Amino acid sequence: MEAKITIPDDAMRIDTFQPIIAPDSLEPSTPCSPSRYPEARMSSSPPMTVKKTVTSTGARISTRIKQECQESDDMEAADALKPTVALKKSASDMVNEHREHLQAEKAKEMANEEVEESGSDIGSNRGFRLKEESHLGIEEKVQAQENPYTGLSYDEYRDYKREQKMADNKVVEAGSGIRSIPGFIEKEESEEIKPDLGPERKVHEEDVKMAVKGELCVGFMGSEDSADKEFAEYIRAKGWRSTANEKYHTSQTKEERPEEANDAESGFLSGCMVKQDPEIDSNTQIKEMLCLAKPVSSGPAASVNAFSSMVRGHTAKKERVEDRSLSTVLIEDGDFPEEPDWLLVGRTAITGLSTAKGRKLENNEIVHIVFPTGDARFKQSGIVRFSTKRSGEIGRLPMEWAKCLTPLVNSSKVKVLCRCVAAPLNLHLMQEILLYASFYIHRSVLTEDDKSSWRLDASPNIDSTIYPLLTLFNLLKIKPFQKAEFTPEELNSRKRVLNLEVDVAEAVSVLPMVKRQKGSQQYLEPNKDEQAISESSLNKLVGAAEVYNLEEMEPPCTLMCDLRPYQKQALYWMSESEKGIDVEKAAETLHPCWAAFHICDERASAIYVNNFSGEATTQFPAATQMARGGILADAMGLGKTVMTIALILARTGRGSPEDEDSNSEDEVDTQYLKKERRNSEKKVRSKVRGGTLIVCPMALLSQWNDELETHSKPGSVSVCVHYGGVRSNDPEVIAEPDIVLTTYGVLTAAYKIDGEYSIFHKVDWYRVVLDEAHTIKSSRTQDLYSLLCFLHVEPWCNWAWWSKLIQKPYENGDHRGLKLIKAILRPLMLRRTKDSKDKLGRPILVLPPTDIQVIECEQSEGEHDFYDALFRRSKVQFDQFVAQGKVLHNYANILELLLRLRQCCNHPFLVMSRGDSQQFADLNKLARRFLETNPDSATSNQRAPTRAYVEEVVEGIRKGENTECPICLESADDPVLTPCAHRMCRECLLSSWRSPAIGLCPICRQLLKKNELITCPSENRFRVDINKNWKESSKVLKLLECLERVIQSGEKCIVFSQWTSFMDLLEIPLKRRGIGFLRFDGKLSQKHRERVLKEFTETSENMVLLMSLKAGGVGLNLTAASNVFLMDPWWNPAVEEQAIMRIHRIGQKRTVRVRRFIVKDTVEERMQQVQARKQRMIAGALTDEEVRSARLEELKMLFR
Amino acid sequence: MANSNLPRRIIKETQRLLSEPAPGISASPSEDNMRYFNVMILGPTQSPYEGGVFKLELFLPEEYPMAAPKVRFLTKIYHPNIDKLGRICLDILKDKWSPALQIRTVLLSIQALLSAPNPDDPLSENIAKHWKSNEAEAVETAKEWTRLYASGV
Secondary structure, eight states, X not given: OOOOOOOOOOHHHHHHTHHHHSGGGGOTTSTTOGGGHHHHHHHHSOTTXXXXXXXXXXXXXXXXXXXXXXXXXXXXXXXXTHHHHHXXXXXXXXXXXXXXXXXXXXXXXXXXXXXXXXXXXXXXXXXXXXXXXXXXHHHHHHHHHHTHXXXXXXXXXXXXXXXXXXXXXXXXXXXXXXXXXXXXXXHHHHHHTOGGXXXXXXXXXXXXXXXXXXXXXHHHHOOHHHHHHHHHHHHHHTSTHHHHHHHHHHHHOTTHHHHHHHHHHTSHHHHXXXXXXXXXXXXXHHHHHHHHHHHHHTSOHHHHHHHHHHHHHTHHHHHHHHHHHHHHHHTTSSOOOOOTTEEEEEEEEEEEEEOSOBSOOOTTOEEEEEOOOXXXXXXXXXXXXXXXXXXXXXXXXXXXXXXHHHHHHHTTSEEEEEEEEEOOSSBOTTOEEEEEEEEEEEHHHHHOXXXXXXXXXXXXXTTOOOXXXXXXXXXXXXXXXXXXXXXXXXXXXXXXXXXXXXXXXXXXXXXXXXXXXXXXXXXXXXXXXXXXXXXXXXXXXXXXXXXXXXXXXXXXXXXXXXXXXXXXXXXXXXXXXXXXXXXXXXXXXXXXXXXEEOOXXXXXXXXXXXXXXXXXXXXXXXXXXXXXXXXXXXXXXSOHHXXXXXXXXXXXXXXXXXXXXXXXXXXXXXXXXXXXXXXXXXXXXXXXXXXXXXXXXXXXXXXXXXXXXXXXXXXXXXXXXXXXXXXXXXXXXXXXXXXXXXXXXXXXXXXXXXXXXXXXXXXXXXXXXXXXXXXXXXXXHHHHHHHHHHHTOTTTTSHHHHIIIIIXXXXXXXXXXXXXXXXXXXXXXXXXXXXXXXXXXXXXXXXXXXXXXXXXXXXXXXXXXXHHHXXXXXXXXXXXXXXXXXXXXXXXHHHHHHHHHHHHHHOHHHHHTTSSOOOOTTHHHHHHHHHHHHHHSTTTTSOOOOHHHHHHHHHHHHTTOOOBOTTTOSBOSSEEEOTTOOEEEHHHHHHHOSSSSEEEOTTTOOEEEGGGOEETTGGGSSSSOTTTTOOOOHHHHHHHHHHHHHHHTTOEEEEEESOHHHHHHHHHHHHHHTOOEEEEOTTSOHHHHHHHHHHHHHOSSOOEEEEEHHHHSSSXXXXXEEEEEEOSOOSOHHHHXXXXXXXSSTTOOSOEEEEEEEETTSHHHHHHHHHHHHHHHHTSOOOHHHHHHHHHHHHHHXXX | OTTXXXXXXXXXXXXXXXXXXXXXXXXXXOSSOTTEEEEEXXXXXXXXXXXXXXXXXXXXXXXXXXXXXXXXXXXXOOBTTBOTTOBBOOGGGXXXXXXXXXXHHHHHHHHHHHHSOOTTSOXXXXXXXXXXXXXXXHHHHHHHHHHHHSSOO
């Protein structure tokens, strides 16, 4: 466009601008200094940006203002503020001082919104007043005063509004005071003649700007006269002439001063300073002035001089600024130059909406985008506006762009340059403006040498899964040249070829476990083992029946046993997943969560963006960073231990800083390990390289040790057990052997003491094996999450994604969460069961069949009477609880009632032992023995208890006082008396000792030996003399029959019971009938356990093993026996299942016969029904409330 | 999660602590972790800590009661056996722990420790030195600290 310069030639008018020229007018410290101006404009200038109701309210307000404008009454203009004020007051009523904080917050928000609205209101009013009264100095202040709004609390704001109103009134007065100033009035009139100009002064500014740039369309403005006036307006709008006007007032209207001073006192003038770099601001000014200088130079000499003197006064600044400012001026409609530091990402058209009216925009004109700054509350509105140099705000960007660009631009790593490509000649509100935007990314993002992962804080919400850079690429339609294998969209829409076709009913069957744990009384669950998930549920969870078509890998020659084909497959699978993908291949393979993008600028390399975390980098994210290792979740009895040993032997290695540790194996995780691993990446530097760390439950420690010993060629690997008192604290020492065995307890303890500096953290492990998890079996998804974290499974180790796509749906009972878990686990988990088939359809493992039968026992008459009496007594109690509505509060009591009934089914003696107090004939003997042994004992040098004390204790026992065990705080079970005459549970005492045979008395710290303990009363655990009065219960009778039959056939038997006291009872008839037996229960020390198991396996003297399910449930290999007797039903059949699995596993050569004993017409039978019912209920997800009422129902069933 | 396997003993102890609190001691479990207790101990009378309300935290480790609870003063206190991090030098919290001890007894012991500082087995060397060289002055400091940090909450 040809530059036409229109020069205002009226010297008189230019003269009025002269004061501007004084250099001190640029001082930013002047109360109305221009430095404050730009932001003032931002919040106040657009009269039409009434928040949310742009079209309706905006239009209405403007109309109203227009009318008021025509009435030209300042008072009314001020009145226009009133609606806002009133609104505010109603809001303030709401803010009842005693109300909750929340409400206050809400009110604040409202107030905040109102700030915006009233801001624009005031804007309109001011726009109007400006024209009316020309009291520019004060106007400026009003403008400036608006800024503090955003930072004000509601109350402050309200106060401010009052002052504001007062100030407005003053303005009005002041305005009328200077109405007589000639020239301004004249302009006023001239403007009112032009109705289509609208109330916004912006129009004028723009026009002036046009005039300056020489693009003025003369026809539009009509006359140079008005253009001249616009010019004045423009200068004022630019901010620096406000001071000029002050000076003007000083010289012309003296009465003005007090008012201004008054305003200044209202406190907002200096308090509301905008955070604006004064230098930049003055740069702008100079720039503007330079523009102005040109036209003016051909004007009257006075003004030229004035201008040039001003310019001279700022030469230094000007020169510095010139390149930039001049270039900006030049490109106002030109091309955006290529800048070395900014790389072009892409260009696209954006359709903005106008928020201004009038003729403001030229095609190809550059628009500037104004982003909300750091203020969080301001951010919330999130509106991104654009403006032009000459006309101020034009419109706003669509929200999708605003949302995506704001964080990007605020990170100052991205910038946007924008021009208008198409807009209506004369803008109305909410018209479409087509912009063409170029996006640049800063070089630093792409060239930083370090691992330069660049992550934008997309939103204050860390759970956010929306990432601006990705959104930008999307909006720019930049397609990744290499797509991520996993994308959130696919997961969201679940279109992914993940195998999600799962039977919903099946999938849901594990849900109630979670529900139940959320119940308020979780610790009173019948038994925590109940939370064990059954094998079949696990199958459902991970889908086991699948046929794995895996290669087989020959085990190393150091493995001293043969592997079955499926075990060789597992070996192959584990070593492959340990390697990750082929290392070379992996290095070239893009990590599946990352997508690769090319941006427009050819100088830039590819940019990789993580679809899940939003991280961006230029470093190739290779698949090597992916999860290595996996979960070997084969069903019990398939030989996981052997497979793992084969793996360790096949791939012995050392941890190294480059080759980060890999993991394999079981279904466990603990958060310590998670940390350990994370740590091992961070702090690999000074670590000792270790071998394989195997973490397992204490019960399996020796088994691991044994199996390592038996299955590996002697000397092929070194093993160290890091457990017990002899463990070293030197990382060098535990890094030395190839294999370190430890327990979760040791690990936990180490972590608790030393945190991330524990001995385990000081070693860079080559491999970590976690055996026997208790996590998946409790089926808590969060535990699974930590497992995935441990394995570094992306993107699932990102909490936001996990929570969004799995945790929450799962908790809400949406099966899709579970389906997704399955899909995630599938590639990570190898799970076969005994029923799995190989590719030819043959079972992978041929185990002898199991034969499970329920043996129904019928109580004898006497037994039945006893049971009946007990039942009736219990029922009375239960009914009381029901009547009081306190069943669930008395859950523990009720369980105790049930416990007695169940025990009574095993043998009435079990209940009698807790029943009525009975004289113990042999108590005197006990006392005598006690008093005799004490002086002779090895600890006789220690302080002996006084005779009186001992007698008191014995008397207590005689009276049947059952004292509370000082350790478990329960009434002592199998109590012992110490030589120091303290009484406690045997198990509690022994477990408090560090060594099995010797330890301190917990009460008096006297040294005790195990053999000094007096069982109290050892033969009198039952309050009847069971030996003398021995009578078999129907169940015991049945058992004995079975045992004798089996033993004759030469097979070994395992008898499981939940109660050691029942085993005590069983010992009597076994001894009497000469049946050799061994016992394995929780009281045995680790060493003892090993010995017992060895003896049972290797000798045929003792064909029966009495085993407590608790002790024998996990990991043990009991294949020497082929007969299982489950003496009492468990609340959770899965526990029984586990027990059976100990016997029915690899190595078992015979048919496994399982006999479950149930006494007819008793609580045992009903327990079976409850279990069945539970299984049914499990099919539907229940709320906590439903679970509670279901529990009540169950209890009622039991007492029917 | 932390609460699902809470041993009966901890439940019992908690119930008792709440139903029959020891004089001058209050201990209540945190809502989200039943093994974590917020504890307040009143400074024993006739000690420099008289009139003070001392906040402590107490945590029952997984091994509890086979391992001692972890206890720490949260309120600043001038005491030779308590360091500036609030850690307490008390044998029953270390090697002399016995499973027969309970939260209550531990807290009573700590309360007793306030009554009877033991500068011969110090945790805070400086304070202990102070205590030994000029007990009156040290006691004054302790009183001052009590007034400064432990008066009111």
